Amino acid sequence: MFFASDNWAGAHSAINERLMNETTRFAAAYGNSDLDRTIEARFNDIFEKEVAVFFVATGTAANSLALANFAKPGGVIFAHADAHVIEDECGAPDFFSGMRIAPVEGTAGKIDPARLKARISRFPQDAVHHGRANSISITQATEVGTIYSLDEIRAISAIAKENGLPLHMDGARFANALVKLGTTPAEMTWKSGVDALSFGGTKNGCWCAEAVIFFDPEKAKEMPFLRKRAAQLFSKSRFISAQFDAYLKDDLWLDLARHANSMADLLREGLASSNSVRLAWQTESNEVFAVLPIERMHAAHAKGAKFYDWSEPANMAQPVQEGEMLVRLVTSFATERKDVEDFLEIVQAG
Numbered sequence: 001m002f003f004a005s006d007n008w009a010g011a012h013s014a015i016n017e018r019l020m021n022e023t024t025r026f027a028a029a030y031g032n033s034d035l036d037r038t039i040e041a042r043f044n045d046i047f048e049k050e051v052a053v054f055f056v057a058t059g060t061a062a063n064s065l066a067l068a069n070f071a072k073p074g075g076v077i078f079a080h081a082d083a084h085v086i087e088d089e090c091g092a093p094d095f096f097s098g099m100r101i102a103p104v105e106g107t108a109g110k111i112d113p114a115r116l117k118a119r120i121s122r123f124p125q126d127a128v129h130h131g132r133a134n135s136i137s138i139t140q141a142t143e144v145g146t147i148y149s150l151d152e153i154r155a156i157s158a159i160a161k162e163n164g165l166p167l168h169m170d171g172a173r174f175a176n177a178l179v180k181l182g183t184t185p186a187e188m189t190w191k192s193g194v195d196a197l198s199f200g201g202t203k204n205g206c207w208c209a210e211a212v213i214f215f216d217p218e219k220a221k222e223m224p225f226l227r228k229r230a231a232q233l234f235s236k237s238r239f240i241s242a243q244f245d246a247y248l249k250d251d252l253w254l255d256l257a258r259h260a261n262s263m264a265d266l267l268r269e270g271l272a273s274s275n276s277v278r279l280a281w282q283t284e285s286n287e288v289f290a291v292l293p294i295e296r297m298h299a300a301h302a303k304g305a306k307f308y309d310w311s312e313p314a315n316m317a318q319p320v321q322e323g324e325m326l327v328r329l330v331t332s333f334a335t336e337r338k339d340v341e342d343f344l345e346i347v348q349a350g
């Protein structure tokens with residue numbers, strides 16, 4: 001019963017086999033192998049246009065370097081107040097971009113367009129003291145398990161375009177959002193106004209595979225130097241390509257995300273129908289937030305369930321009561337139906 005994070009999951013067997021196969025041969029290093037070129041071209045197919053692709057080691061690196069690519073002195077990045085780039089990356093985006101991030105409020109973990117507009121207006125391009133608006137970052141799926149609809153992405157990108165700001169998408173869980181919306185990678189990104197994407201594979205079955213994708217290659221000319229200076233250029237880049245080769249083949253990545261989401265659906269249904277536990281808020285991705293009686297939480301931990309308690313957001317519809325605990329439950333490609341059923345049986349008992 002591993003629900004702490006999809007970062008705890010292993011790697012899918014097809015990806016492991018492809019990686020092992022790649023390790024048996026020589027090939028050009030530093031992104032210059034035939035396989036690197038093949039996979040870069042595969043991303044053109046997936047996004048239905050020519051894109052610039054840069055492999056990096058972590059989602060934090062992807063976010064930090066994507067934002068650094070657009071950086072200017074005194075620049076201000078706008079992200080949701082609970083965004084990973086603010087809360088969980090140890091200042092890496094600020095460090096690598098030399099800019100700062102202004103938090104923007106919004107319900108359900110999503111930037112509110114009106115608040116974004118108001119925030120941007122405080123950072124005009126001549127604000128040498130206060131700082132000038134530089135870029136916007138949204139997370140899809142969000143840190144609280146919600147998903148921007150295409151219209152919501154387009155509302156944010158319209159504001160970005162009005163102000164001449166690039167829009168970045170933190171897609172650490174891109175596949176989970178994509179299959180939930182039932183749309184295409186192109187529609188959920190550049191066709192809705194996204195300029196740069198952190199394309200995450202690690203949380204969805206890869207061993208270590210993250211990519212920064214720019215939808216106008218002309219705007220990514222500095223990226224090779226930013227990546228190398230950040231020590232993010234893999235010498236054996238083909239081992240990242242090999243993972244993506246298997247990940248993207250025959251839509252494996254979409255099947256893995258669908259499974260993770262379906263296990264979260266099972267969890268949500270069980271929690272919602274219970275008398276003793278409840279959903280903290282409605283989520284749509286592979287992340288579920290629940291309120292448990294503390295004794296049920298301890299019982300689950302005692303039986304080996306792995307999950308974190310979570311800090312209560314300010315605007316919870318039904319606040320956590322004395323004797324209760326808010327917890328985060330994350331499913332993955334490797335979550336089994338029995339894991340969910342066993343967990344629900346424990347927390348609903350008593």
Ligand SMILES: Cc1ncc(COP(=O)(O)O)c(C=O)c1O
Nearest residue numbers: 058059060061084139143170172
């Ligand atoms: C929404 C989100 N973005 C980015 C990251 C960063 O990924 P990493 O931990 O690989 O740096 C994470 C980590 O799980 C995440 O949850």
Ligand SMILES: C[C@@H](O)[C@H](N)C(=O)O
Nearest residue numbers: 004005006007084088
């Ligand atoms: C840091 C923690 O939030 C990590 N990004 C996760 O999703 O598990």
